[in-house]
Amino acid sequence: MSSINTIAKIVGLTSAAWLSGNISALSLISIPAITNVKQDSSLSNAHAVRLWEQNYQRGASQNPPIALGAAASLGFLAWSLRSVHTATLVGVRPSPLIAIAAVSTMAIVPFTVAFMRSTNNKLLTLAAKAKKDELSVTETEDVDSLLEKWTSLNRLRGVLPMAGAVAACIAVIA
Template sequence: MDSFDYLQIAKIIGVTGAAWLSGNITALSLMATPALGQSKTDDNTPSTTLAKQWSYIYNRGKVQNPPVAAITAGSFFYLAWSTRTTTPQSQLPLLYGSAAAATLGIVPFTLLLMASTNSKLIRHTAASSKELNPGAQQSKDEEILRLLGTWTTLNAVRGLFPLVGAVIGLVAILG
């Protein structure tokens, strides 16, 4: 394979990886967590069970998504490095580098803006509701539902980072 083939492969991996990652992350906010809330209202599922179900979803994403983000960003960084000498005025290195940075933006966003909500929800997975009086239980239910709502919103925003990366990558490819 010559370097042209590697560039084509990197373009495919970069754009499709970023688009897939965005969809994977965003689907949790559009489908998974709303379904958890619906099970509370329709079936009166205990809020601690909702927190536990959320933690299963969260833990799968925590294992699955970082490697996808790393491979995707690596492809974009490879493209940025490979196109740095194409022409002096070329914007390709900047575009591909920006696509990589946008895709990796999920990491600081998660650590800085979502970690607190994640930690609080995880704490609720270990707690039992059996010994709470009705007033305390209602307060706990409200807090878990509020945290799930906050997480849903933050996660939807987080899903936009790789989408922006995919769009920037496409602009570089098609430009």
């Protein structure tokens, strides 16, 4: 295998795995920590939604470029290995598995748009109102359910690049 393929393999696989961890950490650590502190102390819904917003903004700026880089590396690798007919451990040629890995990793973008946009927009609206101290009592009551829904959806989203990393790993171990 050429050095460029080795680099594409390393970049694609590690980026997909890192992306999954980065996304999943929000649902497994960060947002649950915010909701726990909110329940255990006097952290307001306004502060909770502002903390969520900070996590969201960092993820929104970091994750799509990482997904694109991982998918591009994996896509290149799938293309460059298209003539390899040796089956992997699971009996499939490496190129289709790596193509699946590329698509799965990049799938965070359409998943976010299709399934998370509404919840994201509601939370962003609440965060904007919280900045101006304009949250109503009714709106603050929605924060817990929106954070819970977002956390569940984000957990699912974190599985996509992990599936990509696993598929790529199976393809390159052969």
